[in-house]
Amino acid sequence: MVDYIVDGNIAVLEINNPPVNALSIHVREGLLTGIQKANQDGSVQAIVIIGKGSTFPSGADIREFGKPPKEPWLTAVGEAIEASEKPVISALHGTALGGGLEVALFSHYRIADERSRVGFPEVKLGLLPGAQGTIRLPRLTGLAVAMRIITSGDHINAPEALKYGILDKLISGNLLQEAKTFAKSVIGKPLDNRRLSKIAVRDAATVDKHFDEALAEVKRKYKGMIAPVNCLKSIRGSAKLPFVEAARLEAALFRELLTSAQSAALRYSFFADRSAPRWKLPSGASIENTKPDIIKSVAVIGAGTMGSAIAICFIRVGIPVLLVEQNDKLLQNALKNIGQILQGSVKLNRITADQRKQSLQILRGETSLDIVSDVDLVVEAVFENLKLKQEIFARLDKICKPSALLCSNTSTLDIDKIAVATNRPGKVAGMHFFAPAHIMKLLENVYGTHTSPSTVATIMDIGKRIGKVSVLVRTCDGFVANRMNRMVGNEAVFMLEEGALPQDVDRVLEDFGMAMGPFRVTDLSGSDVGWRIRQERAKEQGIQLTYETRFVNGERYSSLPDRLYELGRYGQKTGKGWYRYEKPFARTAYPDPEITDVINSHCRSLGIERRVIPPQEIIERCLFAAINEGFKVLEEGVAEKPENIDIIWQYGLGFPRYRGGPMFYASQVGLKTIYERVCYYYDAFPHSSYWAPSDLLRKLASHSTEVPIDQWTSKERSRL
């Protein structure tokens, strides 16, 4: 894993641990013996550490965290590097991250390919750079820059790193050759002034000021996360304490993080990010064996808010879009809005004015569907109504070329029911974007019974091309996101009937870490949307909904949201919803005594006695109900693995990454507890049938020891 090569008077330690040269145990051992050997070898006068392949080490081996640590630890390896009697030069290329950058900071010199990047992304794993990164970096960059780099986890490009003093020299040619030449030039020079442990933090006197400012910033930006706070405490230690004591403090703060639930969740999320887009169908077709079609042009049908935002997703990566809207006035409005949104992106430095211009050049608005005959992919984004969508798909089927894929942005409707309207069900799929579609990272791609593997491969591939985190799910009512989130919404409203207020429910869930509570979310999207869907469904079933309706088909129903709709309280767009806003479209939500009155009078009129609902009950009823549904989603094969569900929640529903997602959270709570509480609530609320415990959950909870999350699907499902 570490090759020891001597060339003249230079020893080269070449790290060879693909794909990212992670500092696994054998790499650490190899580096340590390499340093020792080079120091004992009389012919060697300088040592170069370099990575083979595409990169210098990109960090510690994340898979080793959570297992019993194996010596030598990285700190011991680093201390041997720094103590070397012969100069050690780290030669960086690719991404020198985390422990990789720490190896470089233990070295006496750092040179780097000019295209390389460095950084300490540990905070994103709920950790800190625990091999003295927090106490060495400030000695090079000063406190403010070190605090920013370490608490953000951002990558820094090589020229910037040179400017901050992290690097000594940038290389544009052959890195190894240049490293050897550089090494020769420093032979015999004093080393103590190159050993960071011997150098003071130059702006140590200002540490309290920097600490206070940075702490306020991370508490605002990374609410609820402990790692950024520990990073700052450790950096403060670097300025206040002698080096050895600062290192001891860093180790203690690192250990606290390493064993934290947050780090476990973030490390899980790191691998879930990479695993979720890897799709596999029950037929065996998968990302490994199926080629995507290349999409060169797209039509978006419907130029409402959603359709316009979807169009932006494509044009900003250079894919031409035909935006079709039957009403010319709406179309012109949409084109104007798209221009404005892109102008906003220019102002925020997300794109250049030139990129905006190029994007708009490949956008064309049309009022006739006939124009889409030649596109490779159609994304339909009209109102959520099955009959309307079926009509559009039947027409598209006739107009579009046979190879074109026809996709719907439906958020709930069964893809199979849309596909039957066409003669190409293999080329029909769901592409469920989340609002606002040009901002939200998630794309829930949906396959139906007849969707072909190549259609799946193509929608997953195009998702990646437009920069989305794409997760594949099988069609069902609401797919994964809306199907599970419906339980949160239902329970939240039922708790209003039983004693809570919108702000109580939202506060508890936001304190848990959710980006927004369910009532603030409803106000954002508009309660008229849900009202229309409920009315449609009731009409389909021949049911008349009234304020007195408490059960629909034997299921508990609350008419509270309907009362709000009737009062014209649609949410932010009308300046009133579950909250009050200063004016329509204002963002700040204020609790509204009028809503308290509406809820109280609703309860009085229905004879419901109100009670105090404790925060734990709010968490359990919203999240455990969703988790139980998540197990049903796994059991039915709607989602292939728990990571897919968790990634959907993180990127689509604002679930805190530092809790992993609802399924990972369930694994931390313990499946026995979840199962018992689900049974308890099913007993208490038999008219909410979603509380019926999932068979998979019951099975997994019955094991005497917790079944690890990576075994929740394959083994248990086959035994059901």
Ligand SMILES: CC(C)(COP(=O)(O)OP(=O)(O)OC[C@H]1O[C@@H](n2cnc3c(N)ncnc32)[C@H](O)[C@@H]1OP(=O)(O)O)[C@@H](O)C(=O)NCCC(=O)NCCSC(=O)/C=C/CCCCCCCCCCCCC(=O)O
């Ligand atoms: C930018 C990347 C490097 C590359 O990106 P890309 O090209 O897109 O490739 P990916 O798809 O992301 O990755 C390719 C595959 O590699 C896997 N991978 C990537 N990085 C790692 C890694 N660091 N470890 C393991 N595996 C990794 C990835 O999963 C892919 O595999 P697969 O295809 O999915 O199978 C990008 O990959 C990236 O950003 N990587 C992560 C970089 C990172 O986060 N680095 C920091 C890691 S943490 C770290 O370095 C910490 C250092 C401190 C160590 C402190 C030790 C102190 C010891 C003190 C002792 C305390 C003991 C206490 C115990 C006690 O007291 O008892």
